[in-house]
Amino acid sequence: VDPNAIMEEAARLAEAARELDDAAAALISRTWNEEQSLRQRALALESDLRRLQSSLDSAAKKKGAIDSKIAEKVDEELYRVRCVINDGDVASLLPSKAHGRFLKMFLGPVNVRATRKEVQLKVKEEYNSYRDRTAFLFLIFPSTLLLLRSWVWDGCLPALPVQLYQVWLLYLYTTLALRENILSVNGSDIRPWWIYHHYCAMLMALISLTWEIRRQPDCAYKQRGVQLFLVWAMMQGVAMLLQNRYQRQRLYTRIALGKAKRMDVVWGETAGVEGQLLLLCPILFILQGFEAFIGLLLLRTAFVGVTCEWQVIVCGILLVLMAIGNFANTMQTLIAKSRF
Amino acid sequence: VDPNAIMEEAARLAEAARELDDAAAALISRTWNEEQSLRQRALALESDLRRLQSSLDSAAKKKGAIDSKIAEKVDEELYRVRCVINDGDVASLLPSKAHGRFLKMFLGPVNVRATRKEVQLKVKEEYNSYRDRTAFLFLIFPSTLLLLRSWVWDGCLPALPVQLYQVWLLYLYTTLALRENILSVNGSDIRPWWIYHHYCAMLMALISLTWEIRRQPDCAYKQRGVQLFLVWAMMQGVAMLLQNRYQRQRLYTRIALGKAKRMDVVWGETAGVEGQLLLLCPILFILQGFEAFIGLLLLRTAFVGVTCEWQVIVCGILLVLMAIGNFANTMQTLIAKSRF
Ligand SMILES: CC(C)(COP(=O)(O)OP(=O)(O)OC[C@H]1O[C@@H](n2cnc3c(N)ncnc32)[C@H](O)[C@@H]1OP(=O)(O)O)[C@@H](O)C(=O)NCCC(=O)NCCS
Ligand SMILES: CC(C)(COP(=O)(O)OP(=O)(O)OC[C@H]1O[C@@H](n2cnc3c(N)ncnc32)[C@H](O)[C@@H]1OP(=O)(O)O)[C@@H](O)C(=O)NCCC(=O)NCCS
Known part of the structure; x- marks a missing residue:
């Protein structure tokens, strides 16, 4: 074994480790930022949904204010939105509502x-x-x-x-x-x-x-x-x-x-x-x-x-x-x- | 409330939801791929480290084959590499070795x-x-x-x-x-x-x-x-x-x-x-x-x-x-x- 070769190899590995660590840190923080922006969009969508739902409900109360066919179609669209928020890929990025007390306790x-x-x-x-x-x-x-x-x-x-x-x-x-x-x-x-x-x-x-x-x-x-x-x-x-x-x-x-x-x-x-x-x-x-x-x-x-x-x-x-x-x-x- | 406005708004929300879901899916799969490539690099680094460590060990056994000062310096570099692999940001992406039986059991x-x-x-x-x-x-x-x-x-x-x-x-x-x-x-x-x-x-x-x-x-x-x-x-x-x-x-x-x-x-x-x-x-x-x-x-x-x-x-x-x-x-x- 050649001491110089060993030293060079060690230096190479240390350099590679440093690069890898930087890449990992960059990935983690970039991912976090992108996730945050998706979270923001999801929250905005959620509040839009709530607003629309309440105006739909108040319209439904006044008889004849909205056609039942239209109401049905709107309901269908809103159901889809709800599905995305609750079960889509974006759901896995949102703070879970279901994260119950039991898991926290343990x-x-x-x-x-x-x-x-x-x-x-x-x-x-x-x-x-x-x-x-x-x-x-x-x-x-x-x-x-x-x-x-x-x-x-x-x-x-x-x-x-x-x-x-x-x-x-x-x-x-x-x-x-x-x-x-x-x-x-x-x-x-x-x-x-x-x-x-x-x-x-x-x-x-x-x-x-x-x-x-x-x-x-x-x-x-x-x-x-x-x-x-x-x-x-x-x-x-x-x-x-x-x-x-x-x-x-x-x-x-x-x-x-x-x-x-x-x-x-x-x-x-x-x-x-x-x-x-x-x-x-x-x-x-x-x-x-x-x-x-x-x-x-x-x-x-x-x-x-x-x-x-x-x-x-x-x-x-x-x-x-x-x-x-x-x-x-x-x-x-x-x-x-x-x-x- | 205007039925048409409600319908338009519902359609807009549904579209936004679809876009959001796609963006989330893309982010998750992209992140996964990037993580995978970092994992690969970390594994390669780990095996290089093991190889170098064993040749260092065998050199140390033969007296005089390697200067003690050099050995110390190499040790230091390798310690840094080990730190990155075990505790750096990349460590959080690697399968945890410490993930014990107890947690799996529960x-x-x-x-x-x-x-x-x-x-x-x-x-x-x-x-x-x-x-x-x-x-x-x-x-x-x-x-x-x-x-x-x-x-x-x-x-x-x-x-x-x-x-x-x-x-x-x-x-x-x-x-x-x-x-x-x-x-x-x-x-x-x-x-x-x-x-x-x-x-x-x-x-x-x-x-x-x-x-x-x-x-x-x-x-x-x-x-x-x-x-x-x-x-x-x-x-x-x-x-x-x-x-x-x-x-x-x-x-x-x-x-x-x-x-x-x-x-x-x-x-x-x-x-x-x-x-x-x-x-x-x-x-x-x-x-x-x-x-x-x-x-x-x-x-x-x-x-x-x-x-x-x-x-x-x-x-x-x-x-x-x-x-x-x-x-x-x-x-x-x-x-x-x-x-x-
Ligand atoms: C009635 C029964 C067969 C319905 O099962 P099902 O068709 O899966 O019911 P659902 O469609 O409501 O299931 C929704 C989800 O709950 C889960 N689930 C339903 N019942 C469950 C149960 N008893 N334990 C754990 N998970 C259950 C399902 O796996 C499904 O999960 P997913 O969304 O991840 O796919 C089931 O609930 C059951 O076996 N219950 C009776 C248990 C009982 O009485 N035991 C004591 C007898 S002494
Ligand atoms: C001796 C003692 C004070 C040393 O504490 P320390 O300086 O934190 O020890 P270390 O540097 O080895 O700690 C390493 C890690 O283990 C943790 N740790 C150490 N002892 C721990 C303990 N008893 N329980 C839980 N975590 C402990 C530290 O928080 C530290 O965590 P980190 O890496 O996330 O920061 C501590 O271990 C202790 O209090 N032990 C005695 C407990 C005992 O005898 N109890 C029963 C008396 S009847």
């Missing part, structure tokens, strides 16, 4: 919005495959516990495995809630309820951790609440598996049709998986009914049983609320879809 | 790296003020519990307030761990241990939730473990307050000196707050000793006490481990700093 003021549609789709696909992976565990975990209980543990659940399972549930629901919030920031149409539903489930997992798992004698009787909780969890697994199958297919159909950009699709459109939805919904309704039933059983256990634990009561109430919310939101989704 | 494959230094600094400042806000709660929460215990609750902690506190702790440590991982992705030099330390604390909070809080009779004796846990938590609050004061000042000094860009500072440099550090460290060492002491007390409680709960044993071990790790890492930080 992550602080960090931006999780992807600007490129490809990345947004990747996040969505990863979310789907994450749900797939967990749905199996969702079935296997509680059913193993219940099987071991009757075969090995002589009708009596030991505390540690159940608590490990509950910790896993807490982790799982927290991650689902975080990921769904991130999806929503990235332009998904997910109904807020499905996210609230996971907040409720997080709460249930937390509460169940503080729930004392009683020992012999008579534990089959005293552990009734925990058993019901496990049965509910199994059910959740079934619902998740079915829902995943449907939703993955839905995403793929949409991508295949080149409709991943939401502006191109009519809202609520099912892109050729209506058949699956008709099959899925009755099963979901049965599961939701079962969920409410287990909630009521928990409440009965609390009021009739040996000791009245507040944990059992709160979990019972949460389950009933979740069942009602799930049912109402599934119905609303179906009604919205049937309009098209 | 958030999925989402990018939390900010490209602009201003944003990175804002995230850091928000983290500091978050710590400030929580440090007070950290002191107030457990001390209120302990005071109420002796004044109102007659020496016997009720379960619910303690569990609420433990849930808060779990939430807090989870968010700290998430935020510190995000900081680390954004180029902070935080030692991995401080993050692991929060994983341990998360584990402790989880375990303490499953820890049964016994009632009368003799609860003062049975609740010894919980009490020690609360005392430890108070101590954490004190440590946090002191540390925050120091670290905020450190950040401000660095910003004031225009040294927020890390390339400009010598690593480990304290930027004029060495005095504070000398004051802080003895207090930290005392607190760390106290932490280990409480861990040992917990272990004694478990082995000598009425019932031997695994929760108490594991928490005791964790506290001792955390104390050792904290001590070792504080020492290493001091040693690294004293070298300059």
Whole structure:
């Protein structure tokens, strides 16, 4: 090795590094400036839109002031404008309104919005495959516990495995809630309820951790609440598996049709998986009914049983609320879809 | 209102929206392409650097093959190159190596790296003020519990307030761990241990939730473990307050000196707050000793006490481990700093 050659090469690299750093700094600041100017234009467009909408509304109130055909056409144009602002490429540059309190609470003021549609789709696909992976565990975990209980543990659940399972549930629901919030920031149409539903489930997992798992004698009787909780969890697994199958297919159909950009699709459109939805919904309704039933059983256990634990009561109430919310939101989704 | 004017205005807005969307799409794809080309250049630079480093190393092995002065100068140049790749503006465009498993586990494959230094600094400042806000709660929460215990609750902690506190702790440590991982992705030099330390604390909070809080009779004796846990938590609050004061000042000094860009500072440099550090460290060492002491007390409680709960044993071990790790890492930080 020649010392001079090494020195020259080092100097060359240092020079190249400096140039690269300057180029990166220039790109970042230039991009930022261009983004700022687009943001300004978007904000101006938004306020124009609001102004026009209000004058259209006041015109519509005075009967005959505006032809219904004209109003319809204007509505159509304004819908397009709204689509651009809310879902177009420019949307990814605007401060997100959906960036909810939950994400801020956990992550602080960090931006999780992807600007490129490809990345947004990747996040969505990863979310789907994450749900797939967990749905199996969702079935296997509680059913193993219940099987071991009757075969090995002589009708009596030991505390540690159940608590490990509950910790896993807490982790799982927290991650689902975080990921769904991130999806929503990235332009998904997910109904807020499905996210609230996971907040409720997080709460249930937390509460169940503080729930004392009683020992012999008579534990089959005293552990009734925990058993019901496990049965509910199994059910959740079934619902998740079915829902995943449907939703993955839905995403793929949409991508295949080149409709991943939401502006191109009519809202609520099912892109050729209506058949699956008709099959899925009755099963979901049965599961939701079962969920409410287990909630009521928990409440009965609390009021009739040996000791009245507040944990059992709160979990019972949460389950009933979740069942009602799930049912109402599934119905609303179906009604919205049937309009098209 | 004139229907025609409304229609014209709607058409104008729709046209403006279309133009805006096109401009945004063009900007995003152009930026992406330019970023890609910078990434390519950075990768090439990285491999050149590796090659040169290895030939330098092999030259250094053969004695006399290279002058020590030359070697030093080359080292300096290569250090600059490394700084650009790891911390310069181009670093924010490269796939982050630090993007740890923890963030992936909670958030999925989402990018939390900010490209602009201003944003990175804002995230850091928000983290500091978050710590400030929580440090007070950290002191107030457990001390209120302990005071109420002796004044109102007659020496016997009720379960619910303690569990609420433990849930808060779990939430807090989870968010700290998430935020510190995000900081680390954004180029902070935080030692991995401080993050692991929060994983341990998360584990402790989880375990303490499953820890049964016994009632009368003799609860003062049975609740010894919980009490020690609360005392430890108070101590954490004190440590946090002191540390925050120091670290905020450190950040401000660095910003004031225009040294927020890390390339400009010598690593480990304290930027004029060495005095504070000398004051802080003895207090930290005392607190760390106290932490280990409480861990040992917990272990004694478990082995000598009425019932031997695994929760108490594991928490005791964790506290001792955390104390050792904290001590070792504080020492290493001091040693690294004293070298300059
Ligand atoms: C009813 C149902 C099948 C409708 O699904 P859908 O056709 O995808 O509904 P929408 O058209 O309203 O979906 C809009 C968006 O929300 C998402 N979404 C809908 N329901 C969701 C859910 N439960 N969880 C997460 N995301 C959901 C969709 O993926 C879609 O995302 P995108 O805009 O990024 O493509 C679905 O909501 C569902 O399975 N709900 C029942 C869940 C349940 O009750 N579980 C518990 C039973 S015990
Ligand atoms: C010893 C100590 C004061 C050194 O702080 P420092 O001078 O900032 O240390 P460094 O120079 O190594 O800091 C490097 C980076 O890590 C960060 N950092 C250091 N210690 C940290 C900690 N405990 N938590 C979070 N971040 C920390 C710094 O803010 C800095 O970030 P930056 O690169 O974004 O500016 C600090 O690590 C500390 O307070 N540790 C003790 C904590 C403890 O023992 N607590 C429990 C007692 S019971």
